[in-house]
Amino acid sequence: MxxxxxxxxxxxxxxxxxxxxxxxxxxxxxxxxxxxxxxxxxxxxxxxxxxxxxxxxxxxxxxxxxxxxxxxxxxxxxxxxxxxxxxxxxxxxxxxxxxxxxxxxxxxxxxxxxxAKSDFPSRHAWDSFFRDATDMDEMKPGERPDTVHIANLPIRWFVHERDLNEDSPPSENLCKKVFEKFGSIRQVDVPAADPFRMQMKSSMRGITTPPQDAQLYFEAYIQFSEYVSFVRCMDALRGRKLLRKRDDIAEWCTLQIDFDKTKHMTDAAVKRRAIVRERLVARQKAKEEEERQEKERVSKREAKERQKYERTELEKLEKMREREEKRKKKQLAKLMERDEVDLNSRVADERRKLLKEQKKLQAIRLLEELFKRIELRPDLRRIGHKPERYYTAGERSARARIVDRMKKQQEDALEAQRNHLKSALDGRIVIRSALETKKPRRNSSVSSDSSIEEERQKRIKTERLTTPEREIQYKGMYGMPAYGFGYPFAPVPHFAYHPQSMSIVTLLIYLA
The missing domain is CATH 3.30.70.330 (RRM (RNA recognition motif) domain)
Incomplete structure (x- = not known):
């Protein structure tokens, strides 16, 4: 076997x-x-x-x-x-x-x-069987000696190489091609190739292979068109085994061969199996359709439950966000009340400091302009020195460097003070907007949230532009730009500063 x-x-x-x-x-x-x-x-x-x-x-x-x-x-x-x-x-x-x-x-x-005597059926055996059988009609296919029943055929030997895998069923077409060597074949039946055969009655299956061997071997019914072909096939298989040659080895197995005695390949039996197969196929399709509809119902139900869950989670998150905003407002109010933070006074202080820094920078620039005018007057000499000695290039460059360094330091201090004032103003705007934020509607759409945010940004921008403190960023003292040069009074044309009229000590006192 x-x-x-x-x-x-x-x-x-x-x-x-x-x-x-x-x-x-x-x-x-x-x-x-x-x-x-x-x-x-x-x-x-x-x-x-x-x-x-x-x-x-x-x-x-x-x-x-x-x-x-x-x-x-x-x-x-x-x-x-x-x-x-x-x-x-x-x-x-x-x-x-x-x-x-x-x-x-x-x-x-x-x-x-x-x-040993062979158990292979002889010609006398099948002739006498069909001659003596009372329920056989030799004029009908399947009720005469024309069908060979071959069992113990290896499944892997009757599967195309392209379809070879562990679950591949044997090919009826391949079986037909193999045994066409002995003559014309009317029809072939391979029960193992029919997925619905095990759901039929045992009398219709035509399966005699034990279940333990069904994974490796199968059986086939080969019905020839002529009696001569049937005899030729039986004579060729008598006393022989089926052998398959591979690249490096040859394998063979014993076949169990007999003529069909069960009317398995009669037209009535074939038609009956076809009818039962159609019913089973229809039942299988109905079952698959029912399973598909059930899966769709389950998926829709799960989708609804998921949407409900997501909606519930969104509501929970919205409530948590509202509670968090209320909590932040309360904490902010308590913080302002506890620390006695006066944002307006802080803004006023920062404004005064900014004005002071601007005055210092204007004083430095005034000093720079004074030195330039002194250099332009050749009649002005150094105090305490001989009149014939003028300022040298090195002295002028050293003085320019000192003035530039003082001016750079004062500009950095002015810019830092502007940033401080801006931070104070922004903090006041943020706190005011946080305290005045309205409670958002529940289940609001994305468009409503975006409109609220736009209104909030617009209000903050308007407040920034309309606060008096912001005007300092765009205007300097006495109507001049912040980084421009301005005098506290209009200079007199062709006014000559005498060295004794404004000393360096006086300028330093003014800068202080």
Whole structure:
């Protein structure tokens, strides 16, 4: 029944070369070892040792199969197979009437061997069956000798290479091509290839393979169009095994072959199976449609539940956001009340500091302009020095560097003070807007939230532009730009500053 390795495939006959299938003859033997009538106390016969003795007797030939079929007190019978029928006569002559002497058994054992009778159906068997059957009509297909029932076919040998996997069913088309060698085929039935066959009644299935072998082997019904083709197929399969050659090894297996006696391939049986199959297919489709609708209902229900859950979560988040805003407002109000923060006074202080920094910067720029005018007057000399000595280039550059450094420091201080004032104003606007924020509507849309945010930004921008403190950023003192140069009074044209009229000490006191 199982697949075995064939060591001598030389006499194999091609059956279907695309699948590398061949038919190979073999010979079967029945070997009997007669046991003595009297028993030796404490001694037993080892079947394994006896099989080794038989293998040595036929050397250099060998058995492809040797197994025990019966072990009684009188005889031990073995079933053996040879890979080549040409070796049959030679093996029979080597085993017939031979004596076997075992190591632990004192009595000799005599060997008898004969060729086993084949259980393959003969031509007389199927002719007499259909002739004597009262419920058969030889004029109808399936009720006459035209169908071959072949069992124990390996599934993997009848599957195309492109479709080969663990769950691939055997191919009916491939079976038909394999056995078309013997003649025209009317129809083929492979029960293992029908997914609905196991749902039919046992009388309609046509399955005789045991369930434990159904994963490896299958059976097929081959119905020929002519009686001659049927006979040719039976004669070709008699006394042969199915062999498949691979790249590096050859495997073969024993086939169980018989003619169909169950009317499995009659037109009525085929039509009945087709009707039942259509019903099963319709039932399967209805079941799949019902399962699909059930999945859709479940998915819709889950979608609704998910939307409800998301809506609930959004409401919870909205409530949490409202509570958080209220909490922040309360904390901000408590903070302002506890620390007595007066944002208006802070803005006023920052404004005064900004004005002071602007005055200092204007004083430095005034000093710079004064030095420039002094340099333009050649009649002005240094105090306490001789009148013929003027200011040198090095002194002028040193004085310019000192003035530039003081001006740069004062500009940085002015810019920092502007930032402080801006921060104070922004803090007042943010706190005021936070305290005046209205409670948002529940379940508000995205457009309403965006409109509220736009109104809030617009109000903040308007408040920033309309506060008096912001005007300082765009205007300097006495109507002049913040970074422009301005005098606290209009200078008199061609006014000459005498060195004694404004000393350096006076300028420093003014800067302080």
């Amino acid at each position: 199982s697949i075995q390795v064939c060591r001598d495939p030389c006499d194999a006959v091609a059956l279907y070369l695309p699948q590398r299938l061949y038919l190979k003859s073999f010979a079967k033997l029945n070997i009997s070892v007669q046991l003595p009538t009297h028993k030796v106390h404490g001694k037993s016969i080892s079947n394994w040792e006896l099989m080794e003795k038989l293998r040595k007797m036929i050397q250099p030939d060998s058995f492809s199969l040797l197994k025990v079929t019966k072990h009684s007190s009188e005889v031990i019978r073995f079933e053996a197979e040879l890979e080549n029928r040409e070796k049959l006569d030679r093996v029979l002559s080597r085993l017939e009437d031979r004596i076997v002497q075992l190591n632990d058994y004192p009595d000799p054992l005599k060997v008898k061997v004969t060729e």
